[in-house]
Amino acid sequence: NADSSVTLGQKVPVTTRLNAPEFVTNRALLRWISDIVVLTKPENIHWCDGSDAEWTALTAELVTGGVLIPLNSELRPGSFLARSDPDDVARVEDRTFICSVNEADAGPTNNWRDPDSMNAELKVLFDGSMRGRTLYVVPFSMGPFGGPISQVGIQITDSPYAVLNMRIMTRMGFDALAQIDDKTPWVPAVHSVGQPLVDESGLRIADSAWPSNSTKYICHFPETREIWSYGSGYGGNALLSKKCFALRIGSYMGLQEGWLAEHMLILKLTSPEGKAYHVAAAFPSACGKTNLAMLRPTVPGWKAETIGDDIAWLRPDADGRLRAINPEAGFFGVAPGTGEITNPVAMSTVWGNTIFTNVALTDDNDVWWEGMTEKTPSHLIDWRGEDWTPDSGRPAAHPNSRFTVPIQQCPTLADDWFESAGVPLDAIIFGGRRATNVPLVAEAFSWQHGVFIGATVSSEKTAAAEGTVGELRRDPFAMLPFCGYNMADYWGHWLALGEKMGANAPKIFQVNWFRKDDDGSFMWPGFGENSRVLEWIARRVDDEAHATIGAVGLVPSQGSLNVEGLDLNDEVLGKLFEVNEKLWLDECDLTEEFFDQFGDRLPSELTTELADLRGRLSA
Numbered sequence: 001n002a003d004s005s006v007t008l009g010q011k012v013p014v015t016t017r018l019n020a021p022e023f024v025t026n027r028a029l030l031r032w033i034s035d036i037v038v039l040t041k042p043e044n045i046h047w048c049d050g051s052d053a054e055w056t057a058l059t060a061e062l063v064t065g066g067v068l069i070p071l072n073s074e075l076r077p078g079s080f081l082a083r084s085d086p087d088d089v090a091r092v093e094d095r096t097f098i099c100s101v102n103e104a105d106a107g108p109t110n111n112w113r114d115p116d117s118m119n120a121e122l123k124v125l126f127d128g129s130m131r132g133r134t135l136y137v138v139p140f141s142m143g144p145f146g147g148p149i150s151q152v153g154i155q156i157t158d159s160p161y162a163v164l165n166m167r168i169m170t171r172m173g174f175d176a177l178a179q180i181d182d183k184t185p186w187v188p189a190v191h192s193v194g195q196p197l198v199d200e201s202g203l204r205i206a207d208s209a210w211p212s213n214s215t216k217y218i219c220h221f222p223e224t225r226e227i228w229s230y231g232s233g234y235g236g237n238a239l240l241s242k243k244c245f246a247l248r249i250g251s252y253m254g255l256q257e258g259w260l261a262e263h264m265l266i267l268k269l270t271s272p273e274g275k276a277y278h279v280a281a282a283f284p285s286a287c288g289k290t291n292l293a294m295l296r297p298t299v300p301g302w303k304a305e306t307i308g309d310d311i312a313w314l315r316p317d318a319d320g321r322l323r324a325i326n327p328e329a330g331f332f333g334v335a336p337g338t339g340e341i342t343n344p345v346a347m348s349t350v351w352g353n354t355i356f357t358n359v360a361l362t363d364d365n366d367v368w369w370e371g372m373t374e375k376t377p378s379h380l381i382d383w384r385g386e387d388w389t390p391d392s393g394r395p396a397a398h399p400n401s402r403f404t405v406p407i408q409q410c411p412t413l414a415d416d417w418f419e420s421a422g423v424p425l426d427a428i429i430f431g432g433r434r435a436t437n438v439p440l441v442a443e444a445f446s447w448q449h450g451v452f453i454g455a456t457v458s459s460e461k462t463a464a465a466e467g468t469v470g471e472l473r474r475d476p477f478a479m480l481p482f483c484g485y486n487m488a489d490y491w492g493h494w495l496a497l498g499e500k501m502g503a504n505a506p507k508i509f510q511v512n513w514f515r516k517d518d519d520g521s522f523m524w525p526g527f528g529e530n531s532r533v534l535e536w537i538a539r540r541v542d543d544e545a546h547a548t549i550g551a552v553g554l555v556p557s558q559g560s561l562n563v564e565g566l567d568l569n570d571e572v573l574g575k576l577f578e579v580n581e582k583l584w585l586d587e588c589d590l591t592e593e594f595f596d597q598f599g600d601r602l603p604s605e606l607t608t609e610l611a612d613l614r615g616r617l618s619a
């Protein structure tokens, strides 16, 4: 055993009982693990207990192996830097598959594969894929243990980097494993980086600091609630609790069971009068969820507290109110652009105990990325491990570099995060990154109109996924890459839930922080100043702020949005809300084209809303 110098809790060779802890008696679970062991042929098996000792042993092992670089313990205690393979830096949407029995159930916006043929393909890929490696069994709970909205899952992985990240991102370990009895459903998820350490004839192959495979598969079987991920060690491809379970499989579970799995932050706002409001917001990847979730209001008297920054599970309660939990236990946040001025809360959250991936390393062994400080260091080691100076002509940190940090380190964490019942939502916000056309804020006329707004959001692509940054694409509900079933059925599900909640349903809004002027600069200051928009939204929830009917929704009446003290003249303010009828009618044509691909699965309510919008624009 190449790792024999390291003592690791449960890390011993595979035996008949699979080294399972005594209390595990669930036969289906043991059989599943046994099947994966037989298929992937690992050298060792390790059941993750989630303890501090396990964390310490595993990080020490990865430091020794050169996988993690320990950061300066005085500047960034308990923290590490990981550098990925340069070809494994983001989600791979064109390698992400929904394997539903019927192609139509995956819908036109997903890559569909027949489950039987995909299973056959996966069996070949995973055969021996863990040779020479340790297979980790990673039990986790999404949401507080045993909560009414919570779920459990088990990820099998051969990536210790994934294990460490899962420990931060979820409630991971034996406490989660103990949740599983014969009656509790759990989601099985298998992950392999696809780079065995021993070949078929038993010869050792050299390892690399970031094992991965140029062939990648991120597969979901909604009907059997299974996840299989191969070839990538990065983020949403490898931390299967996150996008694979909490969104793709979760969304389909929600369709069957009457709830919603959403790509949303959850924020608690308290007014100067002491009234609390709960808001959820869906923005596409790298479009401002983490920042809004951690916002420091500039409007005097308002307080903001964080509940979640990426994923929300929503379920109507017995009173018909929509309750939200954050199923996660950590942040996997975008580093670039995060600094003391833009997001001081994130900066103080990552004081220590943080795994940084693909950021730059300073000469005193701390981290740096573009936008972290006003002054750029004169020398760095960039995210690829190469010397870097400000005139290198390339970014020091990868644009999709990230920090992984426990949510409990967030100074603005709301107590509600611990509550398994969730918070009742007052408002839902949809947004995107739009340089043109979309106003700073607008309120939907109705739930149905709100669903139309969510369904038609488009946004400029970011570095969070492989592809062309900046290209405009439709990203309905910020769920384009994450909805585990037919998007038209998803809209139908939203409409049905609205119907069910009636007057108790949250109000729906649309925002856009990213509108640009002719010089290409953002017109709205954003970040903490977004509290002005949130204040207007909260006042609208209470029917206090004045609104005017516009073509695309209800917009703030003159003087109703608080812009006091902002360096923003009337002309710029006008431009932030400008709705050009001609350009919007063009967008309507694109919406019609977009809708057409869903055929008769498209809810007729959305066709009605499109006709109404055209009517208002032409009036």
Ligand code: GTP
Residues within 6 Å of the ligand: 283, 284, 285, 286, 287, 288, 289, 290, 291, 292, 309, 310, 332, 333, 334, 335, 336, 337, 338, 342, 464, 513, 514, 522, 525, 526, 527, 530
């Ligand atoms: P994912 O984790 O990929 O889902 O991203 P996210 O939606 O949480 O995005 P995040 O808050 O990390 O922001 C992504 C980028 O947008 C960062 O570089 C931020 O600095 C920038 N950003 C966030 N909010 C604002 C804003 O109000 N205005 C401007 N101009 N930029 C913003």
Ligand code: SPV
Residues within 6 Å of the ligand: 090, 091, 234, 235, 236, 237, 242, 243, 284, 285, 286, 310, 332, 464, 465
């Ligand atoms: C996103 O892309 O929306 C993320 C990062 O939150 S990842 O976990 O890679 O999906």
Ligand code: MN
Residues within 6 Å of the ligand: 263, 284, 285, 286, 310
């Ligand atoms: Mn996200």
